[in-house]
Amino acid sequence: MTAPMTLQDYLALTGPGPDASFAYGSAPSQYVELFLPPGVGPFPCVVLVHGGCWTAQYGGITQMRSMAGALIAQGIAVWNVEYRRHDEEGGGYPGTYLDVTMAIERLRDEPRIDLQRIVAVGHSAGGHLAQWAASRHKLPPSSPAWVPDPVRIPTVISLGGLADLRDQAALIRSSCERETVQLAGLPSAGRPDVFADTSPAEMLPAGIHTVLIHGELDIVSPPSVAEAYARRARAAGDTAEVIVLPGAGHYDEVAAGAPCWPLVNGPILRALGLQ
Template sequence: MLHRLLPLILAGACVGASAAAPKPMTLADYLALKGPVPNATFAYGSAPSQFAELFLPGGPGPFPVAVLVHGGCWTKEFGGITQLRNLAAALAERGIASWNVEYRRVDEAGGGYPGTYQDMNAALAMLAQQAHRYPLDLDRLVAVGHSAGGQLVQWMAGRPRIPASSPLYLPDPLPVRKVVSLGGLADLRREQALIKSSCDREIGQLTGAPSDKRPDVFSDTNAGDLLPNGSRTILVTGELDRISPPRVARDFAARARAAGDTAEVVILPGASHYDEVAASSHAWPRVLQAIESALQPAR
């Protein structure tokens, strides 16, 4: 009798396991994310969106630092810095400080090219200044960005390769050698169609228009064109991500490795584009593992 019942028992167990599996997070779930107020806030420019928040763990430090850059399809419509406070709180519990960056987006005055990138430069320069006042160890720094923020943190790693003629050029930028890109849309040159379909963004909003002095608009904006840059990038993507599917991560990692950089891909089982950035998600342990791995000294 047992051998006849066994298939039914196993089938019932599978149904129960499937029913117990957490549902992938939605955009509404993401927009509802929040966290504590920061320890301090710093304006790095005069526009309302030009500021960064510092979250510190308890204890004397010095603390490793995660630079957090939110996504939202480069627009104000889909949230911003508020949602990433949930990550900052979770990282503080692990002894990691966070520099949570707000910035001008394409639908804000001065946003897009070159302003959004110049905001990243200014926010990182402000972090370097504040590291003298707060217990921050910038030798242990990782940039963590979600979606559009993934594009921006991957761009940060390539800043030393930006041509000196570019308005985005800095002679001695704060090095960003470790990157965790959560569903990042980083390769502007090769992913134009996806960026249009996923975010309704025209690529010119992110790259500016070509000119005689700058005929190739990707030369200073596209992380895929700023390789190799000596960085280590961990590309983390939900298995069910439809905004930036796993293929995007795998393609970028292959190009980075071919250029001589270090790149790894982590696929989060059963996770959506929004599970990637929520400490309350079932995917968080693997995201945290990627962040803490990036902060480990090179072997």
């Protein structure tokens, strides 16, 4: 059996360059990459949200190009999202969430993408943000990231995600050296529960289907994290499924050349009605 990918293996991942890049703000990290398959469209689309422990230290958007290359070869457009991390000016709460919102709402301006066939796929910290993005319609109007009619994402696929900021606080601290305040902000009189608008687990039920994919040997976000979230989602009335990748770690999940790729690719195709 092939050994799980290491962090260095992950950092070396890359893929084809994008067909276009669009800024949605003035900060260096406020942009998206568009990858298009051959043809005229409109195409089904995968929104990719990279991980990296919510920090600029580990990059992320370039590594997601590995998946993008495999997806465009199957006739799928890719919207690869960059965003301000907690250690970038304006990042954290609410900046990171505002960025994800603006990046996804920018899809409305792209005629080559079919807004009725979208799935969000996020890795690690990006799993949290992808799950949050699919739940944005649950935000109250008082939230800085609220929009009246958000782009709807009926299925979200979380790859080694860390999406329960309250119950997984200790794991996030040990795996990523991140504290809740860096991800969810400080409580205030008007916002006493900082998880209510930042943690997808607190936004259930969201009326979405969640696919939680974790490597069997993932020590950053082990399969038990997926099982716990799935139980919580089902108890709230949503649907959720867990897929464990045999022999895989935390980074194999985003490598299109990894042995486990078919187990990641299949749910993406099903979510888009292509399988």
